[in-house]
Structure formats: structure tokens, C-alpha cells
Amino acid sequence: MDGAGEVIENGNAEPRSALIFLGTGCSGYVPRPMCLIRPSDPPCQLCFQSLSVPPERNRNYRCNxxxxxxxxxxEDEHRYILIDAGKTFREQVLRWFTFHKIPRVDSIVLTHEHADAVLGLDDVRSVQPFSPTNDIDSTPIYLTQYSMDSITAKFPYLVQKKLKAGQEVRRVAQLDWTIIENDCEKPFVASGLELIPLPVMHGEDYISLGFLFGEKCRVAYISDVSRFLPTTEHYISKSEGKQLDLLILDSLKKEGSHNVHFCLPQTLEAVKKLCPKQALLIGMTHEFDHHKDNEYLMEWSRREGIHVQLAHDGLRIPVDL
Known part of the structure; x- marks a missing residue:
């Protein structure tokens, strides 16, 4: 697992919880279709290679x-909390729910309302019990009011609770919508797990949410970020006495910068500043080669004293929450 599959725990007992990375790619995913239908000269080797290896052994095939x-x-009962259901959600279910024997989704938490975070919501019905009349328990879903307004426009049939006169019943995902705040001081509970919203800038005109969770091991998940807000930084920084056991952080490109995402230089600077015990990177384009770039990150980790690696689709990490 290139050092990225280590157990995150604070004791001697085997952790009962786990984090499963359903997707670690950008909005455009990997392989990039344009690399395959209009190959460059020479062709993009990573995108072609990512189609030739089975998914359970392929570190460079990345869904949203x-x-x-x-x-x-x-209570020793497993509950499954999904963060984001993007354009590739159905594929993620087929690949990783089956591989890891995930039987259902108990609740959904959304970081924001962009396509790579919400366009799979229609497919949530594929992991719900079948009922032609929608007579099933709704899956709780937590999101901001801004995301709620956007999704109401995108998926009105997922939001409306009552049929209009003469309207036929159609089988759709059953979701129970709950509004959360862009506020670190207002945690919420999803399927028994407390999550603290971590608002971050995703471009200077847009706020996305990360989430902090875990009592025994503190985990922060921040998938879409171009700048940290001071209040969020306060909640997850070692310098504030709140060191993370694991930081999962956005890293779009290997070099340069981007207007709405961290790229690797900014990601590593943020890791140094926040100083978690371990960091895993997500949201990568086809510029990243999992094996080669993890070798570089291992050298960086030894030099800086913070273990950093690229995550990959299907990665499962036991963790004691």
C-alpha cells in the first residue's frame, strides 16, 4: 500500500472503525477521457495504463x-457515513461497496453542491431497499442551506415530499434533508458520529466544508480548498494544541497553483503548518503517478518528520474513532 494503509489508532486493541476511500480523483477523474479519444504524441501513459490493470490493483484509476x-x-453496531456522492458514485458502489462488503449507507454528508460532490445522489436509490411506492425509511443527509437551494433546483424530485395532484409515483432515492452551518462551533451528529464543520475557501467566492471527527483519533477531511480560514486552522493546528492524527487534504496538480484548489506545493506547506501526525492526499489529476510520487513523498516525509502519502481508490484504513 506504499505506506498509505497503516492503522491509525491510539491503543493496543484492533480498531473497530475504518475509513474507506471510494474516490481520490478530481472532478474530471482519471483516466482523463481526452487522453484516450485524442491521444497526445507521445500518449499519456498514465491514463492508458489506468485502463489495463484491475481496480483492486490499480492506484492510478481515480473516481470523484x-x-x-x-x-x-x-453499541458495536457498524454504521456507514458517506461524504459526497459525485458523478462516479454508481461506479464506486460497484467497485468498492462489493469489494469491502458495505451493505448500505446510513447517512450522507455533503461538502458542497458541485457536480463532483452531488450528481450521484439520484443513484443513492441503488443502495436503498427496493419499494415501487417509495415506502422505505429515508436516508438522513446533511448539507448547508446554499447546497440545499442548489440541489432543489437540480433534483426537485428528490426534495419534494408530497406529490402534486395527478402526479404519478416514481421510484426515487428517499432522503431526509437536514441543514448544517458553515460554523466550527456548530457540530452535528450523523449516525452516532459527531462531525464538526470546517469551512474553507474553494476559490475566493465560494465556501466549501471539510469535517473534523473522532474522539480517540482526530481526523480532518478537507477535499476542496484553496485557502484556510483562521477559525478552521485553529481547530486543526498542532500549534493550537489540537494536533490531528490524520489530515486528508486536497492536492489537484503536482506543480504551480490553481484558483480553487490546493496544488502539491500549497498542500505540503499546509501540512507543515498544521503538523498532523499523518496526511493522505486526495483530489489528484492524471499528473500524479501513485508509485513514483509516493516515493518522492516518502523522502519529503523523512525530511520533514510528517508521514505524507497519496491515497488511492479502495484504500481502507482501520481507525479507532
Missing amino acids: TSLLIDYCGR
Whole structure:
């Protein structure tokens, strides 16, 4: 696993919970279709290679960024909390729910309302019990009011609770919508797990959410960020006495900068500043070669004293939350 599959725990007992990376790619995913239908000269070797290896052995095939928290609380009952359901959600279910034997989704948490975070919501019905009349329990879903307004326009049939006169019943995903705040001081509970919203800038005109969770091991998940807000930085910085056990952080490109995402130089600067015990990077384009770039990151980790690696689709990390 190139050093990225280590157990994150604070004790001797085997962790009961786990983090499963359903996707670690950017909005355009990997392989990039244009690299395949109009190959460059020479062709993009990473995109062609990513089609030739089975998914369970392929570190360079990346669906839209998404995390599944397999949370086992005090009652020893596993609950499955999904963060984001983007354009590739159906493929992620086929690839990784089956591989890791995930039986359902108990709740959904959204970081923002962009296509790579929400356009798979229609396919949530594929992981819900079948009922032609929609007579099933709704899956709780947590999102900001801004995201709610956007999704109401995109998917009105997922939001409306009552049929209009003469309207036929159609089977659709059943979701129970709950509004959360862009505020670190206003945590919420999803399927028994407390999550603290971590507002970050995703471009200077837009706020996206990351999430902090875990009592025994503190994990921060921040998938779409171009700048940290001071309040968020305060909640996850070692210098504030709040060191993270694991930081999962956006890293779009290998070099340069981007107006709405961290690229690797900014990502590594943020890791140095926040100083978590370990960091895993997500949201990568086809510029990243998992094996080669993890070798570079291992050298960086030894030099800086913070373990950093690229995550990959299908990665499962046992963690004691």
C-alpha cells in the first residue's frame, strides 16, 4: 500500500472503525477521457495504463473524491457515513461497496453542491431497499442551506415530499434533508458520529466544508480548498494544541497553483503548518503517478518528520474513532 494503509489508532486493541476511500480523483477523474479519444504524441501513459490493470490493483484509476466512514460506536453496531456522492458514485458502489462488503449507507454528508460532490445522489436509490411506492425509511443527509437551494433546483424530485395532484409515483432515492452551518462551533451528529464543520475557501467566492471527527483519533477531511480560514486552522493546528492524527487534504496538480484548489506545493506547506501526525492526499489529476510520487513523498516525509502519502481508490484504513 506504499505506506498509505497503516492503522491509525491510539491503543493496543484492533480498531473497530475504518475509513474507506471510494474516490481520490478530481472532478474530471482519471483516466482523463481526452487522453484516450485524442491521444497526445507521445500518449499519456498514465491514463492508458489506468485502463489495463484491475481496480483492486490499480492506484492510478481515480473516481470523484469521496470517503465512506465505517463507524462502530459504543453499541458495536457498524454504521456507514458517506461524504459526497459525485458523478462516479454508481461506479464506486460497484467497485468498492462489493469489494469491502458495505451493505448500505446510513447517512450522507455533503461538502458542497458541485457536480463532483452531488450528481450521484439520484443513484443513492441503488443502495436503498427496493419499494415501487417509495415506502422505505429515508436516508438522513446533511448539507448547508446554499447546497440545499442548489440541489432543489437540480433534483426537485428528490426534495419534494408530497406529490402534486395527478402526479404519478416514481421510484426515487428517499432522503431526509437536514441543514448544517458553515460554523466550527456548530457540530452535528450523523449516525452516532459527531462531525464538526470546517469551512474553507474553494476559490475566493465560494465556501466549501471539510469535517473534523473522532474522539480517540482526530481526523480532518478537507477535499476542496484553496485557502484556510483562521477559525478552521485553529481547530486543526498542532500549534493550537489540537494536533490531528490524520489530515486528508486536497492536492489537484503536482506543480504551480490553481484558483480553487490546493496544488502539491500549497498542500505540503499546509501540512507543515498544521503538523498532523499523518496526511493522505486526495483530489489528484492524471499528473500524479501513485508509485513514483509516493516515493518522492516518502523522502519529503523523512525530511520533514510528517508521514505524507497519496491515497488511492479502495484504500481502507482501520481507525479507532
